[in-house]
Amino acid sequence: MVRTVSCDSSEKGETAVSDLRLATLVAHRAPPDEIFAAVAREVGQTLEIRNTVVMRYEPDATATTVGVWNSETMPLGSRWPLEKGTVTELVARTEASGRIDDAYAVGAGELGTALRDMGLNSAVGCPVTVGGHLWGAVAAGSTAEPLPEYTEERMLDFTDLVAAAIANADCHAKLQASRARVLAAADATRRLIERDLHDGAQQRLVAVMLELRAMEAMPPTDPEEFKRLLSGTTHTLNEALEDLQGIARGLHPALLSRRGLEPAIKALAHCCAVPVDLNICVDRQLVERSEVTAYHVVSEALTNAARHADASVVHVDLSVKGAAIRLSIRDDGKGGADPGRGSGLLGITDRVEALGGSLQIMSPVGGGTSLLAQIPIADV
Template structure:
């Protein structure tokens, strides 16, 4: 009886230990999935998400190597995220590696079936199988990443020991693949939105330039010719027809005023000096024409690409208009410079705009087409914009546009 009771207690203890271990495993897995879900929800860059997916999945599964793979055209695949356990052999395929799909490998198996699969021993003689064996990979489990009903890639967990990965590995990998797919879908949506916004802004700029050119080359020239003809008619009218001469003179003056207004309008659409001389001279002309005093500080060693110059010009032009019409400011301070001037890599350079006025403040970036339009224009080329406008404290607009 005592022996049976002792055996029963041991069984109960073993069951409790197993339950505790299983609960700890589930808790660890859920914590890893929550961390990844947070990254996805905050629209983290794909590179960061892929690296985190590989790390979290590897640690949860107890694998030696994990890999995030993207399928490419012509039956090829590329490594986009990787992790390996401390002390394990070199990673299966470093990030950036590309290979041709090869029969007998897990990447080829998942590509053909579109379903989870495993390879318990890499025995093939092809270059990929040979490379994997050389890197210490014995077996692998793959799980497909499906984005928008299309097979995008797969997650791979690999072992460097003769023992294959546990039977439930495929099931435990599914949630990681779903988070990777969500991150890819988010990135695609963000990229599509940015591209669409950029196309809209570019189309608007092209339309402005075309209208300005048409006004200058066609309408404006015709009005100038008509004005000259009216002056000729005025000069040809005999002096005894004073009233008729006066009417002709009035018509000629009206045409001259219309030409001046048209020139002003065309300069607002797309100033010629911006295209010919660059941002600094265009801003100086803009400052002189502003009804509000402008303190201008432009520090540029060279001309910026056209889209950056156009964006900066219209942002500053709109800000000056707002300062005059809505802020009732007496002075506006405008600063333009390029941060990271000594850096060769354009990714580390950025155009910085700062527009500060001493007006009434209270500007709301979420209302009014002006500030919303500025936000769209800045974000269309990958920049960021912030507006600080406390009541009675003036308005500060700052924008940063990476030169990438």
Template structure:
């Protein structure tokens, strides 16, 4: 049992249709691109962290250098006051002593945020500086105010030098450790920057490749098949029902391809059946015309001719002196002869006997002789064709001559008939008023139906004031020439 197209499409969706494949491909693309950008984000975060650590190390060194400067200012002011006794030298001492608590706290804070050991060193350095100020510098300044000579002894000087050397050593150790950390942070920042650059380049490259791959998949799986389907649909719309497309895809695209192929096959079969049906209708109509013409010729016409002969003999046998009866018989005989001629013309219009007996060329010559408009006929050497082709060509010329006489007001009609490229080619051209509309009037429409019924084509050109031209092409494929005996 044939599965409906809609059900097949639902089944395709359930086992990997276009929607599912597109969603899966999109999710994979998002995962890969998201992973690439996540790696890039981590690399950038590492670079930012390394740069922050580098900045913190620089700030810690700056604080250490400033604290060291304050300690030097403290010692310089103290020594100047001890030597000179001038209170003005204590101004740097006062300033340094006032600034040191805040600066040492800042140093401890900056050192402790990065590394615990550096924070511990900063704390011990602060304790040493506080001890120096509390236990040595302040007492020495107070003693210098009361007894300057007591502060100028070697013991006091050596104690101060010893304490300052300890502070300097702690400073140098802290700065060396901080510089080492700074170098490490710089190297880490450089490595992080390098990884960030590589990650960015790799992310962009991978993303570009994935996007190209996704686009390639979309083009191969969707765009190209849909474009081929569009081209096939245009060909079908143009009348080429033999076109097919390879049904190689899966899912909805494959269903679309198979549906289009099925539709094209159905349309082609339907058109072939329609053409065969029309051909059978035309053949049946022609056979009916032949039978009616034969019945009229062999039956009614023959009986009327016999009756006319009897009346003529009766007229001749009328005795003299009965002139009125003789005249009536003569008039009746003449009227009967006119009826016979009209009946002959009628039967010839239904189906000319000469077409069945002599073929197309003699029939066209007889038609040209009877035409009300002068006809220039060019048929050349001629052989018999299939009867349906000859009948169609005859009626095309007959209808064209009738239209030229009734509507076109033509003075001359040119009829050319040739057989070339396995096709009969017929053209009928007049020099009338033109302006004929093929869509109007039953005559031209009937001709089109008759020509197309046997696989031919008809084209009408009728510009206003330039006459009307009919161009007919009828293929001779599978048609064999016939002899008069076959007719």
């Protein structure tokens, strides 16, 4: 039996104060564990519910207690199966708020038995959704009469703050990881340039210096030998110049600077070992950093298609719509590309996101690989 109780203005005021306290924690980027504990406490104190918990759903159909208020039965860090008949299972299954007002309806498993032993009479749970996906739940239980019917509505305010805290922590972690990758990539690029200079241009220039010294010491009576050495020196200098040009192209494609994005991408397509179907529509001058980012996305995608995908064709569609470059790249290869395993895909993701853009990578096994990028064209 459910008791109908209206929520008066004083109770709403208490909820608002609690929300403010929690919002302050979220705004100050308090650690998630601290926020989970605060949410459990505020729900319990504001709604006058003795037992409240914040649960995180795990991939193996269990839930972990990450925030607790007055619940000895479900201590912090404890892990429980999602048993049918419990409010945590109900929320996980329906992805919506739910309640159980009959203790005898609770399942007979480990969690159900523990809840009955504590004398639970009523339980309410509300989902915590982060980025469109169910993350966990905030649950409250009463050993007295059933919880008021407005309990779910008031708890939803708290779940929104939990979701915000998780999203903030996730964004911060991704930002830190991205910064670390950018620094590592910069260090790797510097090491590569150093190695290429040492093994290529530097060695050739040393050879030129030795050849010039030999020519300097040569008696003027042997012009043919002088010509031969001069020809060899010229050849070595040309090789050193090619080495330096190759390094420069790796840092920034000269064609992109001289002629723009469309010719540079056409050059990439021409050099690709896989046939490329190009559809490019650029009707305005673009910011250099946006062009460079789009160029590197196409370059990485074509390289992967040629080296790893066993593709027979790659489709590249690039257009400018509004304030962004829209880029779609699709191949008919074997798929299965994992951005987490390759530095190349992570690198272009970091490039796009550094400009405030987005990059989606879809690569089902056997279904080819698709990249969808939106790259802002305004200065940031």
